[in-house]
Amino acid sequence: MSVVPPVDSGVDISATLLAWYDAHHRTLPWRAAPGTPAPAPYRVWLSEVMLQQTTVAAVKAAFLRFTTRWPTVADLAAADDADLMAAWAGLGYYARARNLLACARAVVADHGGRFPDTEATLRALPGVGAYTAAAVAAIAFGRRAVVVDGNVERVVTRLFAIEQPLPAARPAIRAATDIITPDTRAGDFAQAMMDLGATICTPRRPACAICPLRIGCAAVRTADPARFPVKAAKTARPERHGAIWWIERGDAVLLVRRPARGLLGGMRALPTGDWTDTPPDDPPPLQADWTALPGTVTHVFTHFRLTLTVFRTVVIRDIAPELDGVWWPRATLADAGLPTLFAKAATLAMESPR
DNA sequence: GACCCGTGGGA
DNA sequence: TTCCCAAGGGT
Structure with missing residues (x-):
């Protein structure tokens, strides 16, 4: 694939951007300042996985929590599965947490506890795709790698005024990024592109007037730079309904573990039935005097989009073993590591009058 | 390529 | 309220 820069301005894009980065880079817990030694590969990898489809603001606290509790990849590899899943609760995309653990254990078992240092070998690790492999190779190991994330897609489609819609445009975007990626400081260049995308070349109302790359940008010469990247039309979000079962016994509530794969896989949860396109009529998991609580829990x-009705009951007998669950003290439910959906349901159950 | 997989914040 | 969006990866 060949891509021709659209604006022959005589400006060296990577040099201009790196100079801007040296002066205006963001300071982040997982990042080293330009000109200082790279952070440990473990920290680069951990931050990159956390940042997959997740905002910088949300990752900051999680990164500090994880690195305090598990300072090295060996520490993380030795972590208890349930502890790690609970620590990840609220961050979403829970397959990342499962792959995080699998990756740490692979680094220890197959690589002597040291991260491999090439893009191809990194790419073979669980949860490490094209983006993360390139980012770690460039940022942690100083390799030249073509790093393309959502920020880079936006910056590059504007820089080159790429009209082709996503996702079909990805090969062209990758080729264009390759052209402007420098042979040295590829890690700083990648982070500079992300900082530019996060602070200036934003999705809406980009600040073109103060952009260091405006001289070489094709989109800024058009009526509406913000229309890039062009995207294919998307379909409507369907509606689903279901039931949640809140079962109390003494000071505790019954929690179960969801199946390892699929939605919210491997996470602690409240018992729930099928989620279907119409309100279901599931039989409760046990014969009891159930109360349908007023209101619903909605989660997107x-x-x-999911709408759930919460049913509450109190039992005397220990039915936890037969339902494959555990009795969790209601007073410490915040420590159970429940995904947000179930945390919402728990709040409704505990705040509903009896 | 299409589809699945969370969550919280901002416009 | 609704929609879009955020340092994607797996199947």
Whole structure:
């Protein structure tokens, strides 16, 4: 694939951007200042996985929490599965947490506890895709790698005024990024592109007037730079309904573990039935005097919207073993590591009058 | 390529 | 309220 820079301005894009980065880079817990030694590969990798589809603001606290509790990849590899999943609760995309653990254990078992230092070898690790492999190779190991994330897609489609819609435009975007990626400081260049995308070349109302790359940018010469990247039309989000079962016994509530794969896989949860396109009529998990609580719990996932009714009951008998659950003290439910959906349901259950 | 997979914040 | 968006990866 060949891509021709659209504006022959005589400006060296990477040199201009790196100079801007040296003066205006963001300070972040996982990042080293330009000109200082690179952070440990473990910290670069951990931050990159956390940042997948997740905001910088949300990752900051999680990164500090994880690195305090598990300072090295060996510490993380030795972590208890349930502890790690609970620590990840609230961050979403829980397959990342499962792969995080699998990756740490692979680094210890297959690489002597040291991260491999090439893009191809990194790419073979669980949870490490094209983006993360390139980012770690460039940022942690100083390799030249073509790093393309959502920020880079936006900056590059504007810089080159790429009209082709996503996702079909990805090969062209990658080729264009390759052209402007420098042979040295590729890690700083990648982070500079992300900082530019996060602070100036933003999705809406980009600050073109103060952009260091405006001289070489094709989109800024058009009526509406913000229309890049062009995206394919998306479909409507379907609606689903279901029931949640709140089962009390003494000072405790019954929690179960969700199946390892799939939605909210491997996480602690409240018992729930099927989620279907119409309100279900599921039988409760046990015969009891159930109360349907007033109100509902709504939660929006990537690809559907869920509305749940919470049913509450109190039992005397220990039914936890037969339901494959545990009795968790209600007073410490915040420590159970429940995904947000179940935390919402728990709040409704505990605040509903009896 | 299409689809699945969370969450919180901002416009 | 609704929609969009955020340092993607796996299947």
